[in-house]
Amino acid sequence: MTQNISPAPEGAVRYVDGAKVLDYLPQVFNVKPSSSYYFWLMAPALIVLAAISIYPFFWLIWMSLHNVGSSAGDTFVGLKNFEKLLTDDKFWIGWGLLFKYSAFCMFFEIAIGVLLAVILNGHRFENILVTVFLMPMMMAPAIAGLVWYYLFNSTFGWYHWLLQSLGILGETSIIGSTDTAMAALIIVDIWQWTPLITLITLAGMKRVPRDQLEANMVDGASAFRNFVAITLPNIYPFLLIGIMLRFMDNFRFIDVILALTGGGPAESTKVLPVYLFDVSFVFFKLGRGAAIALTLLIVTIILCKLLVRVFEGPASKRTDMGS
Amino acid sequence: MASRDVVTYKTPLSRLLNVVIVIFLAFYLVWTVLPLFLMFVSSFKDLLAAFQLPPVGAFSQIGLFFDFAPTTKHYYNLFYNLDFSTYLMNSIIAAGGSAVVSVVLGSMAAYSLSRVDFRGKGDLFFWIISTRMAPVVAVLVPLYAIFRGFDLIGTRTGLILAYTTFNLPFAIWILKGFFDNVPFAIEEASMVDGSTRFQAFRAILPLVAPGIGAFIVLCVLFAWNDFLFASIIGSGGAKTLPPATRELVQPQNIQWGSIMAAGVVTTVPMMFLGLLIRRYLVTGLTMGAVRE
Numbered sequence: 225m226t227q228n229i230s231p232a233p234e235g236a237v238r239y240v241d242g243a244k245v246l247d248y249l250p251q252v253f254n255v256k257p258s259s260s261y262y263f264w265l266m267a268p269a270l271i272v273l274a275a276i277s278i279y280p281f282f283w284l285i286w287m288s289l290h291n292v293g294s295s296a297g298d299t300f301v302g303l304k305n306f307e308k309l310l311t312d313d314k315f316w317i318g319w320g321l322l323f324k325y326s327a328f329c330m331f332f333e334i335a336i337g338v339l340l341a342v343i344l345n346g347h348r349f350e351n352i353l354v355t356v357f358l359m360p361m362m363m364a365p366a367i368a369g370l371v372w373y374y375l376f377n378s379t380f381g382w383y384h385w386l387l388q389s390l391g392i393l394g395e396t397s398i399i400g401s402t403d404t405a406m407a408a409l410i411i412v413d414i415w416q417w418t419p420l421i422t423l424i425t426l427a428g429m430k431r432v433p434r435d436q437l438e439a440n441m442v443d444g445a446s447a448f449r450n451f452v453a454i455t456l457p458n459i460y461p462f463l464l465i466g467i468m469l470r471f472m473d474n475f476r477f478i479d480v481i482l483a484l485t486g487g488g489p490a491e492s493t494k495v496l497p498v499y500l501f502d503v504s505f506v507f508f509k510l511g512r513g514a515a516i517a518l519t520l521l522i523v524t525i526i527l528c529k530l531l532v533r534v535f536e537g538p539a540s541k542r543t544d545m546g547s
Numbered sequence: 548m549a550s551r552d553v554v555t556y557k558t559p560l561s562r563l564l565n566v567v568i569v570i571f572l573a574f575y576l577v578w579t580v581l582p583l584f585l586m587f588v589s590s591f592k593d594l595l596a597a598f599q600l601p602p603v604g605a606f607s608q609i610g611l612f613f614d615f616a617p618t619t620k621h622y623y624n625l626f627y628n629l630d631f632s633t634y635l636m637n638s639i640i641a642a643g644g645s646a647v648v649s650v651v652l653g654s655m656a657a658y659s660l661s662r663v664d665f666r667g668k669g670d671l672f673f674w675i676i677s678t679r680m681a682p683v684v685a686v687l688v689p690l691y692a693i694f695r696g697f698d699l700i701g702t703r704t705g706l707i708l709a710y711t712t713f714n715l716p717f718a719i720w721i722l723k724g725f726f727d728n729v730p731f732a733i734e735e736a737s738m739v740d741g742s743t744r745f746q747a748f749r750a751i752l753p754l755v756a757p758g759i760g761a762f763i764v765l766c767v768l769f770a771w772n773d774f775l776f777a778s779i780i781g782s783g784g785a786k787t788l789p790p791a792t793r794e795l796v797q798p799q800n801i802q803w804g805s806i807m808a809a810g811v812v813t814t815v816p817m818m819f820l821g822l823l824i825r826r827y828l829v830t831g832l833t834m835g836a837v838r839e
Contacts, residue, residue, distance in 0.1 A: 263663075265656070277712060356576065361821070361832075363583075364772035365772065373796075428837070476681075478775070510692060531680070
């Protein structure tokens with residue numbers, strides 16, 4: 225038996241037949257675990273996951289090609305469900321509103337979240353303040369929507385009273401007018417999710433090399449210049465992750481919208497997932513709903529591809545290894 | 548660290564900046580806490596007191612908000628007249644059940660995915676994360692059709708399965724990152740001592756136990772806060788707290804006191820859980836991409 229004791233650098237791991245082999249150990253310790261063992265260990269999870277994701281996905285495709293739930297039973301209609309979408313105004317408006325909603329949320333959350341992180345980083349009360357600020361994130365979005373519905377109510381809502389007293393709004397509540405209902409949704413999203421951006425940015429700022437900041441300061445850079453030249457490039461990958469995650473969450477959840485406006489008034493807040501919900505579970509046109517769901521899924525998968533690329537960026541490295 | 552103390556000079560401008568910062572923080576603090584505070588206080592208000600508002604522009608009468616006799620009758624109403632103890636139980640079982648199923652299966656899969664390499668592993672991971680990120684409504688459409696066939700609508704089992712669609716991929720994805728940080732040498736040492744491979748797996752579990760515990764809590768949180776699955780798949784027999792609260796909103800008689808009380812009942816446990824796993828929160832909410 226060869227005593228192969230080569231001092232391999234950390235991280236240099238070889239795979240032989242799917243099993244991890246560590247070169248720096250004597251050969252005798254590198255017992256080759258059969259990969260079937262690992263296969264059996266991951267099988268239950270993957271089978272369950274396939275049953276609740278791949279199987280429904282094929283069902284979704286099947287449904288999108290049928291007229292589901294009609295009195296004559298499920299009839300095959302080919303691509304008719306998709307053809308109808310092309311001329312369906314609500315479908316296209318829904319996409320437009322969804323991107324508008326997500327973009328506005330993102331803009332304000334990034335602006336406020338980063339500002340907050342810059343202020344909080346190294347602040348005397350950083351820990352306690354961050355802990356208080358992240359409380360809204362723990363709240364069920366549906367409950368948050370209901371609480372804000374109460375606050376915005378035009379006859380007894382305190383926030384409506386405040387907005388009215390300040391002369392910003394008239395008699396109509398913010399969720400009662402087609403011009404302002406979207407703003408109400410964005411306000412709630414900002415309230416609930418800005419802390420996430422702050423948390424992510426703070427995690428990034430802890431990793432900004434201090435010596436660079438100091439060197440730059442010695443060279444006479446202002447604090448603002450320092451932020452733009454050194455901090456921002458360093459936290460950029462973190463911000464990207466935050467943006468992607470929030471963007472996808474805006475696609476994923478419509479709880480707040482259902483609780484606050486239900487898509488109204490006059491469909492001014494009927495973003496695509498809400499429209500999908502209405503088609504599928506209010507009017508029970510499941511075939512049509514499946515077609516809409518497929519388009520939504522495809523866009524999500526493209527976004528997901530981008531997300532995975534972002535995830536592999538420098539932000540995912542551990543703190544204790546760098547700096 | 549001496550380099551921590553960068554010498555700064557107090558100029559009038561920096562003093563002004565400090566004042567602005569304090570005002571901003573105070574404003575943000577109020578903005579964050581006020582809705583929660585109003586929810587909490589309103590849950591103790593009588594119906595009439597909840598409807599009282601000062602006239603428009605009368606800022607001096609803002610104290611009217613505290614002008615009420617506290618009552619706990621809304622909480623009493625929730626649990627004795629309405630069926631909220633059942634809904635609470637549904638929430639606990641559905642969220643807890645799916646969290647346990649997801650983390651048990653997920654940790655086994657995550658462990659082996661971290662230890663073994665094979666062709667198509669990247670695709671497998673992409674499948675896992677895209678399952679997690681799929682819009683809830685889009686998943687709901689086929690799941691509803693399937694569950695209707697299996698008579699799973701309105702059952703806790705159905706709800707547990709539905710929650711597993713997002714909790715299981717989450718658990719696999721995030722725990723894999725945890726197992727990646729445990730050196731294989733520990734298992735090897737254990738196997739050299741004569742343990743079987745499964746015992747070796749158990750030997751490293753204590754190292755990842757805090758993480759596993761935290762992610763069970765996070766899975767509970769995701770499932771507990773869900774509204775869409777619960778309102779469609781849970782409708783009928785397995786109503787959880789969020790849809791039950793939503794149903795208190797009726798066109799005629801909106802019971803605001805009860806709604807706020809239900810909001811408190813739903814929110815407070817999750818806030819405590821959130822604080823409990825504060826250290827893992829950033830990692831969990833960013834799918835492991837950002838570590839504190």
